[in-house]
Amino acid sequence: MPWILTPTVKESRNSAIFVSIQLRTSATHRASRQSHEMQSCLRAVEGRDWYTSKNALWGALRMNQPAVVVHYHELWLKGGNRRFFVSKLANALRLGLEGIPVEKIERPNDRLVVRLKAGASLEETLRRLERISGIAYYAIARPVEADLGVLCDAAWAEVEPLAFDTFAVRAKRSDKSFAHRSSEIETIVGRHVLDRLRDAGRNARVKLNDPDVTCRIEITSGPALVYARKIPGPGGLPANTAGKMMCLLSGGFDSAVAAYQMMKRGAHLSFAHFYGTGAQPGESSLHVARGLVRQLVPWQFSAKLYRIPFESIQREIVRYAPESCRVLLYRRMMLRIAEVLARRDHAVAFVTGDSLGQVASQTLRNMVAVEAAAKLPVFRPLAGTDKLEIIALARKIGTHDISAEPFHDCCPVFMPRSPALHATPAELDAAESKLDLPQLVRQGIAGTALESYRYVAGRVESTEVPLHRPKEKQDAAIA
Numbered sequence: 001m002p003w004i005l006t007p008t009v010k011e012s013r014n015s016a017i018f019v020s021i022q023l024r025t026s027a028t029h030r031a032s033r034q035s036h037e038m039q040s041c042l043r044a045v046e047g048r049d050w051y052t053s054k055n056a057l058w059g060a061l062r063m064n065q066p067a068v069v070v071h072y073h074e075l076w077l078k079g080g081n082r083r084f085f086v087s088k089l090a091n092a093l094r095l096g097l098e099g100i101p102v103e104k105i106e107r108p109n110d111r112l113v114v115r116l117k118a119g120a121s122l123e124e125t126l127r128r129l130e131r132i133s134g135i136a137y138y139a140i141a142r143p144v145e146a147d148l149g150v151l152c153d154a155a156w157a158e159v160e161p162l163a164f165d166t167f168a169v170r171a172k173r174s175d176k177s178f179a180h181r182s183s184e185i186e187t188i189v190g191r192h193v194l195d196r197l198r199d200a201g202r203n204a205r206v207k208l209n210d211p212d213v214t215c216r217i218e219i220t221s222g223p224a225l226v227y228a229r230k231i232p233g234p235g236g237l238p239a240n241t242a243g244k245m246m247c248l249l250s251g252g253f254d255s256a257v258a259a260y261q262m263m264k265r266g267a268h269l270s271f272a273h274f275y276g277t278g279a280q281p282g283e284s285s286l287h288v289a290r291g292l293v294r295q296l297v298p299w300q301f302s303a304k305l306y307r308i309p310f311e312s313i314q315r316e317i318v319r320y321a322p323e324s325c326r327v328l329l330y331r332r333m334m335l336r337i338a339e340v341l342a343r344r345d346h347a348v349a350f351v352t353g354d355s356l357g358q359v360a361s362q363t364l365r366n367m368v369a370v371e372a373a374a375k376l377p378v379f380r381p382l383a384g385t386d387k388l389e390i391i392a393l394a395r396k397i398g399t400h401d402i403s404a405e406p407f408h409d410c411c412p413v414f415m416p417r418s419p420a421l422h423a424t425p426a427e428l429d430a431a432e433s434k435l436d437l438p439q440l441v442r443q444g445i446a447g448t449a450l451e452s453y454r455y456v457a458g459r460v461e462s463t464e465v466p467l468h469r470p471k472e473k474q475d476a477a478i479a
């Protein structure tokens, strides 16, 4: 019984991919496991610019221990940064794939090759790669003997299931002991593929410049690699290459997406969440903040979450400041308290989920007036992003459903009936004149609790950590 599964892959008009698998004979355990794995793999790459899924992916699952070839963008290789960024990406692959049997990660020329060991799940590997920033695209490669006949067969096996009009074969020979030069390999294998296409009655032709499909052959010191299917990666820069930032994380959609945007560019974030005690006993926004950090931490492998009780501070603001400025003063107090925590973590800037004009507190003037209370710069990666775009990103990164959970948000508490729309820094300074700001910051820090998160072997672990509050440092930061 060579094949007991018949995958039928249909593409709908909006190019979503549907797979139905028919069991031709009684299903064995192995068969149903394979079918499950294929469906999961397709789900993993669903919605991407993946011109070749279909039978090609099925082929990948039949291969013996495929290797994954990871390509990164040339852009960040400018200047002398190459070694730093490539080693950070290799390290991210090592951490991100922890727990999956990997034989080794090689760095030939301008790409990385992950050689999987027996028992490695391709589905899990693809799922993990989705959250390793710095990958421009990757491919599942066929490891084969470095022999011209074998390379020809492997190239045909890669190319045959794909639909295309033009193709090219590109070879790289990092193992110079292989008898044939790259150009020879390209000509011989290209000829073979063209002949097989003709035999199959297909009309495709060779096009060296910008072909629909490129079949790549890499002659390395291990088995040679052959692949033709490019899967877009998450893009961005490798994790933890850009410095540290403090993210003001609410439970809403925006700040989690803003955090993702900065992590994707290599920033390492700590999170500060301000919470009220909740309308009902025990109810608050903490579970949502925790869920968001859990979802975000795989992009940077570790994170701290500072939990700051805020209601008593809000009550002071309500009592001693003009009603119209309340929300703006809440935000200024959040920045002041988070700044102490940011300095503790050597973070050099804030990230918030503000979006220009989204609500009254986010008019241009109000954002400038709020920011004036912070000594560190405030980055707002969503400033120019529409809510619908933010929601779409939240869905993509898996934070949407967590943010959509009901929770008790501290900010709408004591909401002003008519909020200030165009405050100036001087007006807000005056509005705060009756508040003892250093004392409120001290109060915030005194109530702060800390959780530490780590992403290990595909799972997120968290622990409660005692927060050391070295007094002199704190006072210096508050002043």
Ligand code: ATP
Binding pocket: 247, 248, 249, 250, 251, 252, 253, 254, 255, 256, 272, 273, 274, 275, 334, 351, 352, 353, 354, 358, 359, 410, 411
């Ligand atoms: P939403 O999707 O509901 O707009 P949001 O996170 O953007 O959620 P806003 O009220 O728009 O909430 O707040 C603007 C920004 O202020 C947030 O993106 C976040 O950076 C910060 N912020 C607001 N509330 C909190 C909070 N409770 N703790 C920490 N940061 C907060």
Ligand code: MG
Binding pocket: 252, 254, 353, 354, 355, 358
């Ligand atoms: Mg918002």
